[in-house]
Amino acid sequence: MSENQKKIWITGASSGIGNAVAKKFANEGWKVAVSARRKELLDELAEHNNISSFPxxxxxxxxxxxxxxxxxxxxGDIDICLFSSGTYEPKDEQNIDPDKIKNVINVNFLGVIDCVKVVEDYFKNKKSGHISIVSSIAGYRGLPNSSGYGPSKAALTNFSESIYFDFKKFGVRVSxxxxxxxxxxxxxxxxFPMPFLKTPEYAADKIYNGLVKGNAFEIHFPKGLTLTLKFLRILPYRLYLFLVDKLVKR
Ligand SMILES: NC(=O)c1ccc[n+]([C@@H]2O[C@H](COP(=O)([O-])OP(=O)(O)OC[C@H]3O[C@@H](n4cnc5c(N)ncnc54)[C@H](OP(=O)(O)O)[C@@H]3O)[C@@H](O)[C@H]2O)c1
Structure with a gap:
């Protein structure tokens, strides 16, 4: 491992977005530590020279x-921690099932908070580095059939905004x-048909560019969808609820 080689730790890397981001960083020459529960998938990823598996x-x-x-x-050192673990069961989201909602909050929100807590002192002592949290547009405002996932992501986005200020004082970037x-x-x-559906590789390119080349707090994509939802986010309740009720098929 060369002294100058940059290093990233990615959770939720056994499939989907985290998996594609891990490959992207590894192909760009970064050392990548990958985590999730399914060891066999992480071990497959770790066949890449630059990737190591940590279930x-x-x-x-x-x-x-x-x-x-x-x-x-x-x-020896970590430059970026990317917390991408998450869970979602659409059928469970249609009702208020407290146990299922607690599980979603436990994985999507509290699981990420525990990850941030574990790396907090390391980054604050080092006075540099970057913590990035994968939330979702589902956290922007309340949506139909999202009784656990939406609230878990709304909490995650709010948490990221909140810790941004504290870590900034230590020279640590939060996104x-x-x-x-x-x-x-x-x-x-x-x-349901998903508008502007994109591939994990598309997401990985956007995330890589946002983390490595950009300095924005929020990395959001595809813009066609995210900007529409950002517009809906600033509408007053009466208009927001009316439009979502008409637009979202249920
Ligand atoms: N796909 C989308 O359209 C979309 C949109 C917005 C946000 N997101 C967010 O993007 C992130 C990645 O989702 P994805 O779409 O790539 O889905 P995915 O393929 O299902 O990936 C979820 C990842 O989280 C890991 N995970 C789940 N529970 C875990 C636990 N208890 N401990 C450790 N790891 C756990 C899974 O690995 P194991 O099962 O091996 O543990 C997997 O690697 C999630 O936070 C999701 O909410 C996705």
Whole structure:
């Protein structure tokens, strides 16, 4: 490993967006530590010379702690932590099922908070680096049939905004990623037509450019969809609720 080689740790890397981002960074010459629960998929990824596998479950804080120590022992240093783990079951989202909602909040929100907590002191002591959190356009405002996923992502975006200020004082960048619809195992469960659907490789290019070449707080894509939703976000409730009720097929 060369001294100058940059290093990234990616959670949620066994499939979908995290997986494509891992390959993109590795092909660009970065050392990449990949995490998720499914070890066999991570091991496949780790056939790439620049990728190393570190399985973990983000609902287990001591595991996250140990894995981050292992990553640091192996790589010596980390430049970016990209937290992309997440879960979504569309059928469960149509009702208010407290146990299922708690599970979504546990993985999507609390699991990421635990990851950020584990890397906090490392980055603050180092006074540089970058923590990036994969949220979603589903967190912009309340949408139909999103009783757990939307709130988990709204909380994640708000959390990212909140910690931005604190980490900035230490010279550490915090960013949030808001993808539109990307074709992954997560969205393959959707039964409705997804507007502006893009590939994981498209998402990986946007994320790579946003993390490495840009300096924006929010990395969002595809713009055709995200800008429309950003416009809906500033509408007063009466208009927002009327339009979404008319536009979203249920
Ligand atoms: N696809 C989209 O359109 C879209 C849009 C907006 C935001 N997002 C967000 O993008 C992120 C990636 O989603 P994706 O679409 O790429 O879906 P995906 O292919 O299902 O990927 C989800 C990843 O999260 C990991 N994961 C789930 N539960 C975990 C846990 N308890 N501990 C550790 N890892 C866990 C999964 O790995 P294991 O099962 O191996 O643990 C997998 O690697 C998610 O946060 C999702 O909410 C996706």
């Amino acid at each position: 973990l479950d983000v609902t287990n804080q001591s595991q996250i702690n140990n894995v981050f120590k292992d990553v640091l022992n192996t790589f 949030v990623i808001s993808p539109g619809f990307i074709k992954t195992p997560l969205t393959d469960k959707n039964e």
